[in-house]
Amino acid sequence: AQSVTxxxxxxxxxxxASLQLRCKYSSSGTPYLFWYVQYPRQGLQLLLKYYSxxxxxxxxxxxxAEFSKSNSSFHLRKASVHWSDSAVYFCVLSLTGNxxxxxxxxxxxxxxxx
Amino acid sequence: GGIITQTPKFLIGQEGQKLTLKCQQNFxxxxxxxxxxxxxxxxxxxxxxxxxxxxxxxxxxxxxxxSREKKSSFSLTVTSAQKNEMAVFLCASSTGNERLFFxxxxxxxxx
Numbered sequence: 001a002q003s004v005t006x007x008x009x010x011x012x013x014x015x016x017a018s019l020q021l022r023c024k025y026s027s028s029g030t031p032y033l034f035w036y037v038q039y040p041r042q043g044l045q046l047l048l049k050y051y052s053x054x055x056x057x058x059x060x061x062x063x064x065a066e067f068s069k070s071n072s073s074f075h076l077r078k079a080s081v082h083w084s085d086s087a088v089y090f091c092v093l094s095l096t097g098n099x100x101x102x103x104x105x106x107x108x109x110x111x112x113x114x
Numbered sequence: 115g116g117i118i119t120q121t122p123k124f125l126i127g128q129e130g131q132k133l134t135l136k137c138q139q140n141f142x143x144x145x146x147x148x149x150x151x152x153x154x155x156x157x158x159x160x161x162x163x164x165x166x167x168x169x170x171x172x173x174x175x176x177x178x179x180x181s182r183e184k185k186s187s188f189s190l191t192v193t194s195a196q197k198n199e200m201a202v203f204l205c206a207s208s209t210g211n212e213r214l215f216f217x218x219x220x221x222x223x224x225x
Binding site for chain 2: 009034036041042043044045046049090101102104105106107
């Protein structure tokens, strides 16, 4: 069965600190993996995506994620967070070519303290 | 750039009432989706449509109907609102390459 687990429901960090949001996936086929972000009172937006190739993918606003097949993980990182990064972050799994069948994690709420 | 517009932003209904949520997109995307977002439960797919007049059930389709009469619009009907139900319904569209563009949501409360 396909699934996505975000083990941390809430993460609090200080502004300027580094960040890692964890994501573990389970997939029987080749996974496509995404991170989406939901800012307060806004729609979800794509941060980055991984299809194949270099396991480290760069996204918007200084975010990056690293795909690990051996660990079944796709953790999101940022070297130095800003207060405006406070949002809910979703790790998402899609099976190859199976449009519409996206599997969302439960989300991690990030709070950045000044 | 395009935009996805969901109406209404807030919807208050009575138990047993039929309620309709609307979604319009001007991306000219083929595929549109309806997701339900509950606190602590992530997003769950209700219906999606890969073209005009097409409907595909998601994991949470029971209790809902959908309609895609035009490429640019996708409506969702709650067939019988449940008492104390509270959720956010998100509409999205895509070209089929898995990148979704989302609307801001319709927040439903049932009295």
